[in-house]
Each structure stands twice: as C-alpha cells, then as structure tokens.
Amino acid sequence: MDFESEANAPTATDDIEFAQPTTTRKPLQLLRDTEALLRRPTVATLSPILPANLSNIFQATSSLADDSFKELAEIDLDSISDFELRPVRICVGFSFVGFGALMILLLLLYLNTLHQKLSTVEQIRQYWYQYIWFVSLGITGMFILGREAMRPMPKRRKLKVASSKLK
Incomplete structure (x- = not known):
C-alpha cells in the first residue's frame, strides 16, 4: 500500500501565469470609458420615451459629458x-466641518420644533445615531484640517537683495 500524501503532489494551479495588459490606461481614461459605456445605452433607451424638449436637453447633456470627460482624461495625474x-484638501475639510455642524443644527431644530413633548433623554435615545454621524463628519473634517496644518510647507527661494539697491 502506498500512503504518500496527496498534498505534496504538484497541481495544475501552481504555475499559473496571469495575462498582463498590453497597454496601461490612465485612471481618468478608464473612468471616461466606463462612464460612457454606462451612459450611452441609457441615453439611447430613455430618449425615445421622454418628451421632445426633455430628450434634446438629455442628449445635449450627454454630449457635454463626453466633452468634459475627454478633457478630464487628458489630465496627467503624475504632474499634479x-x-x-x-487648497482642495482644505476646502474638503471645511466642507466636512460645516456640513456636520449644519446637520447638528438642523437636528436640534427638528427635535425642538416637532418633538417638544419628548424629554431630552428620550430625544437622545431616539436620535443618537444621527447625532453621532454628524459629529463624526465634523471630527473627520477637523482631522483633515489638522493634517494640512501639520504638513510641511515647501521651501521657498529667498530673494537676495543687494544692499546697494536699498540705498
């Protein structure tokens, strides 16, 4: 009897080589192509159903999206x-903080106008998860802003001014 383990036997899956893409496309080109593959059939399907003026606006918007994504695909992300x-990261941080604060304010306004009969403890018990979501958004924005504040600034060239020009 042969009691050799079958686990040591070579299998066909050991030497699989995956095909490598022949051309590498940039992420924005991939986004453009994927979006177009989804949008064009949708526009072609919905255009005959819609009223004429709405259909024309829909097709014009689709062609505008084509132009916009074409320009976007030409951007070289490595050059940025x-x-x-x-500035974009700072704006995103402020947006998170502002949206979180605005939603907490709206939640408090909602609770004080439409749920006046509930006590504060009952309001917290019913709406704690919305409060946590909005506070978390604000904290995330503060982290983004804090990270930007701690990021080192690039070194600037110092201008050398001759002392003779000052006199």
Whole structure:
C-alpha cells in the first residue's frame, strides 16, 4: 500500500501565469470609458420615451459629458504636485466641518420644533445615531484640517537683495 500524501503532489494551479495588459490606461481614461459605456445605452433607451424638449436637453447633456470627460482624461495625474492639492484638501475639510455642524443644527431644530413633548433623554435615545454621524463628519473634517496644518510647507527661494539697491 502506498500512503504518500496527496498534498505534496504538484497541481495544475501552481504555475499559473496571469495575462498582463498590453497597454496601461490612465485612471481618468478608464473612468471616461466606463462612464460612457454606462451612459450611452441609457441615453439611447430613455430618449425615445421622454418628451421632445426633455430628450434634446438629455442628449445635449450627454454630449457635454463626453466633452468634459475627454478633457478630464487628458489630465496627467503624475504632474499634479502635493502642494497644488492643498487648497482642495482644505476646502474638503471645511466642507466636512460645516456640513456636520449644519446637520447638528438642523437636528436640534427638528427635535425642538416637532418633538417638544419628548424629554431630552428620550430625544437622545431616539436620535443618537444621527447625532453621532454628524459629529463624526465634523471630527473627520477637523482631522483633515489638522493634517494640512501639520504638513510641511515647501521651501521657498529667498530673494537676495543687494544692499546697494536699498540705498
């Protein structure tokens, strides 16, 4: 009798080589193509159903999306520096903080106008998860802003001014 383990036997899956893509596409080109593959059949299906004026607006919007994504796909993401993205990250941080604060304010307004009969403890018991979501958004925004504040600034060139020009 042969009691050799079958676990040591070579299998067909050991030497699988995966096909490598022949061309590498940039992420924005991939986004453009994927979006177009989803949008074009949708526009073609919905255009005959819609009223004529709405159908024309729908098709014009679709062609505008084609142009916008074409311009977007031409952007070279590797050429964008970290310093150039700083204002965008700051705006996103402020947006998170502002949206969280606004939603907490709206939640409090909602509770004080439509649920006046509930005690504060009952209000907290019923709406604690919304409160947590909105506070978490604000905290996330504060983390983004804090990270930007701690990020080192790029070194600036110092201008050398001759002392003779000052006199």
